Amino acid sequence: MNDASRTNTRALPMPDLRGSFPGPFPASPHASDIEQHAVQWLHTFPLISSPRALGALSDITAQGMARTFPTADQNGLFLCADLFLWLTAFDDAHGEAAGARDPARLVRRISECVHLLAGHNDPPGESSAFVAALRDLLARFGERATPTQYLRLTAHLRDNLFGILWEAHHLDRPEHVTMHDYRAMRPHTVFVRTVMATAEVTLGYELTDSQRSSAAVRELETAVADLAGWINDLASYAKETADDGPSPLSLPTLLMRQHKCDLEEAFRLASHMCEKQATAARARITELAASKERPLIVHARAVESVASSYVWHIDHSRYQIP
């Protein structure tokens, strides 16, 4: 894609979320500690070979996590940051283009992780840095989480790995993906439900089953899950089309096809979808924060800050064209 169309991409309509998530977003005072820890953790578990990529990912993860859980203790922040680093680095190393080139190899890398997630810790002859790092993460979450929280988290991680696999199989053929498929899978590839699941572990609360299955909680989580994936799609569109490849597997691509419209109109439609979900999320946050049940109040605030971190992170340099 040439410079003129880059400029065009940047000028496309973007969602206006200032009404729902106005910012500035509160940030933990531990942001720089998280970054130092992240760099150290990635030294222990070398998941990223490029020093530049390592630095950028540590920075955005630290700043993002400081906004995801602004009131969390340092160890909780370190743990969630490491998990997010792991997911992102795994996706970068084995998913996306690498996964599309050799899906069977990606399946084998995931099978090693599924083995750990299913509770089988016996080490293979030699284990990769990703396997060793996942083992470290699961042990640390196992210490901090209740057994049920741990089950929920490892279920979400399976869904993330499956999402990475789903994406690798369809990266070069978005025409096979229906809008329904896409809406179902996108939250898994942006890891947002996993981040929401870590809130209970990190902040030390637990919803009851009836609270969790209430319409208010479910709709809040769905709205934030959609919002996180869609704004990520809009923010990363320019980067993903910078090499002039085929249309990315992304909301604007699917909207152009569905509505037989151009890119600008697709961005306008997508922005409207984002604003609608942001409004829905804000309404549910307000409703739950006014409840009398403390776990619901804590959860509403946690999901609010999760959403805020996604709203914040789309402006980060990771998504700018170099």
Next chain:
Amino acid sequence: MNDASRTNTRALPMPDLRGSFPGPFPASPHASDIEQHAVQWLHTFPLISSPRALGALSDITAQGMARTFPTADQNGLFLCADLFLWLTAFDDAHGEAAGARDPARLVRRISECVHLLAGHNDPPGESSAFVAALRDLLARFGERATPTQYLRLTAHLRDNLFGILWEAHHLDRPEHVTMHDYRAMRPHTVFVRTVMATAEVTLGYELTDSQRSSAAVRELETAVADLAGWINDLASYAKETADDGPSPLSLPTLLMRQHKCDLEEAFRLASHMCEKQATAARARITELAASKERPLIVHARAVESVASSYVWHIDHSRYQIP
């Protein structure tokens, strides 16, 4: 493969499990009710198009489930039988050869299931019989299981679906599969850990976390998980090589490669591995059945009957060459 080599396959060494699992195995008096119910359920949810295949699968599932949970109530047996039917029919329809031909299509079929397993019940525009049947199963398990049992079950189901996907990616290239990979994934493709997980739901008990993570329970479950997959491999080898295709993704194939030996020696080695795991399982069953903790006793007996059903079912006609 010609008739002479079929005869050879049938004459290959097979494990002698009479010492560990002597039989005859107790069977529920509801076997014929399970079969009638299975046929009816497959009428409501048409997962199998061939009447002959439907009849054979209903028969083996009913007889097998009657031996898996000989003391369970009728509704529990119906539910477990339907789940096993669903897994087997899904594998037959979308996994194996069909999945190997078009893995991306298999990924899309699985993504619809993952969406339900993750707790999102919103129906797509139109849902397949497999999706509708899975929704029915999850609703019924949701009524009967505790929330934690349900989380555990849905985690195992994700692993089964991933196992089907792993197998589809490697069916035609067993040379990419290490013995460690194979041992890790085989329990998922034979569904045995899922069947063990349904025991607690069906028989109405729940292990404590410390009981579940005890060496005795873990080693018992691992021994039975290995045994189930391996005896299935040996029993189905003749059928899987009947069309003279490439070596199946199966324990004998991997042992021939690992030990540079012929098929007979591989069967001898595999039989010895089966016997060893059967002996280990029996020792742990005896140990746990003598414990003072009731859930451990019930669990030991349940896993014993799960193992027995796999030992029993390898002689069923599904695995005979037609």
